[in-house]
Amino acid sequence: MIRARDTSTMLVISGTHNGTEMVFTLESLAQAGVIFIMALAIIITNILIIATLLNFRGPSEVMNCYLLSLAVADLLCGLLVVPLSVYPAIVKLWVYGDIICRLVGYLEVTLWAVTVYTFMWISVDRYLAVRKPLRYETLQTKTRCQCWMAFTWISAAMLCSPPLLGLNEPAYDSEAYICMLKWSNMAAYSVTLAILILGPSLITIVYTYTYIFRMRNKLRSGVPFHDKEYATALSESLSNPSHMMSFALVVAFWLSWTPYIAVKIYEYRTGKFNNTQLLHFGIVWLGFLNSFWKSIILITLSPQFRLALRIFCMTICCRYKGRMQAELIGMEADD
Template identity: 80%
Template sequence: MFHTRDISTMIILNDSNDDNSLVFSLESLTQAGIILIMSLAIVVTNVLIIATFVNFRGPSEVINCYLLSLSVADLLCGLFIVPLSVYPALVQNWVYGDILCRVVGYLEVTLWAVTVYTFMWISVDRYLAARKPLRYETIQTKTRCQCWMAFTWISAAMMCCPPLLGFQKPLFDAEAYICMLDWGNMAAYSATLSILILGPSLITIIYTYTYIFTMMKKLRSGVPIHDKEYATALSENLSNPSHIMSFVLVIAFWVSWTPYIGVKIYEYIMGVKLTHPFLHFGIVWIGFLNSFWKSIIIVTMSPQFRLALRIFCMTICCRYKGRMQAELIGMEADD
C-alpha cells in the first residue's frame, strides 16, 4: 500500500554543501515532540520523588522502599528508553545501530518485569498490614524489603537475558519508533516468561486486595471483633491511605498497558495486524506514560510523601536541614 505525503505540511532542511536533505512532516514533528515532552516529564517527576525519599530523615513506612524502586525503574525508562525514540520519530528510522536497539529492548522488558513484581510485593505488604496488624512491624522490616527488591531486580535482569544474548536481529517498531526484542522466534520462552511474571503477580494482587477491601467493608459495617487490641490495630492500619494509593497505582498501571496488550492479543488470535499507525503509536506511548502517572498518584494520595516533599523543598537552600526536618516532623506529629 502506498501513502501520499502532503508536501505543504513538511519542513525540509537542506545543507548547501551536501546533497542530502532531511524532510520532517508535521506528523513526525508532533510525534517527536510528544515523546520528548514525555521523557522530560518522566525524568523530572521521578528525580523529584527519589530525591524526596532520600532526603527524608523522619520515620517512614516500609512501602516507601517499594515506591523508591518503582521510581528508579521509571527514571531509567525516562533516561535510556524514551529519549532514544525522539530522533527516530523525526527521521522515521532507527539510526543508533542494532546493538543499542537490542539493549533498549532488553531494558524495556526488564524494567516492565521489575514494575510488575514490585506491585506484587506492595500488595503483599498491604496484605500483611491488614492480616497481621499486631506483628506487621516485626515481619516487614526495611532490611527485609530491601533484600526482596534486590532479589527482584537481579532475577528480572537474568530472566530477560536470553533474547538479549541471542542471534535474532532486534525489531524496530516503525509506527511507535521504539526498539523491541524479537520474541516471535522464541515462542516457548516468551510464553514461559509471561507466565512467570504475570501469573504470580496477578494472582497475588487479586487475592490480597480482595482480602483488604473485604476487611475494610467488615469494619465499616460494624462486624464485632472480640480481640480489642487486634481490632484497634487493624482499624489503624486499614485507615492508612497507602492501601488505597497502592491499589490506584496498580490499576493505573494495568489501565495504561491494557490497550497495547489487548491489541496484541487480538492480532495474535485473528492472525491479522491492524494497520492504523496513529492507533499503534497511541497505545504504545499510553503504556509508557504510566511512568509519569505513578508520580502524580504518589504526590496526590500520600500525606507522608507530601510532608517529605515539603521538607525537601524548604531545605534545598537551607543550612540547618536537620533541625528544620525535626521541627516539621514534630509539627506534623502534633497535628
C-alpha cells in the same frame, strides 16, 4: 541539501542522511516533541521522587523501599529508553545500530518485570499490614524489604537476558519509533516469562487487595471482633492512605498498558494488523507514560509523600535552618 515546500495539508522538509532521502513532516516533528516532553517529565519527576524519599527520615520507610525501586526503574526508562526514540521519530529510521536496539529491548522488558514484581511485593506488604497488624513491624523490616528488592532486580535481569544474548533479532517498531522484542519469534520463552512474571504477580495482587477491601467493608459494616486489640490495630491499619495509594499505582500501571496488550493479543489471534500509525503510536507511549503518572498519584493520595516533599523543598531552600523547620513539621504531623 535541505529544502522546504508547502503542501495543502502540511509543511514538508526533506533532506539526506547517509545518501538516503528523508522527509520531515509536521506530524513526525510533533510526535518527536511528545516523546521528548515525556522523557523530560519522566526524568524530572522520578529524580524528585528519589531525592524526596532519600531525604525523608520519618516513619514508613518500608514502603519507601518499594517506591524507590519503582522510581529507579522509571528513571532508567526515562534516561536510557525514551530519549532514544526522539531522533528516530523525526527521521523515521533507527540510526543507533542493532546492538543498541537489542539493549533497548532488553531494558524495556527488564524494567517492566521489575515494576510488576515490585507491585507484587507492595501488595504483600499491604496485605500483611491488614492481616497481621500487631506483628507488621516485625515481619516487614527495612532490611528484609531491601533484600527482596535486590532479589527482584537480579532475577528480572536474569529472566530477561535470553534476547540480549542473541536468541532473538532486535525489532524496530517503525510506527512507534522504538525497539521492542518480537515475542512471536520466541513463543516458548514468551510463555515461560509470562508464567514466571505475570502469573504470580497478578494472582498475588488480586488476592491481597481483595482481602484488604473485604476486611475494610467488614470493619465498616460493624462486624464484631473477639480481640479488641486486634480490632483497634486493624482499624488504624486500614485508615492508612498507603492502601489506596498503592492500589491506585497498580490500577494506573495496568490501565496504561492494557490498550497495547489488548491490541497485540487481538492481532495475534485474528492475524489482522491495525495499520493506523497514530493509534499504534498512542497505545505504545500511553504505556510508557505510566512512568510519569506515579508522581501524580503519590502527590495526590499520599499525605506522607507530600510532607516528605515539603521537607525536601525546605531543606534545599533553607539548608540547615530549613532542615530544623522540616523536622518540626514532621513532629507536628506525628502528633
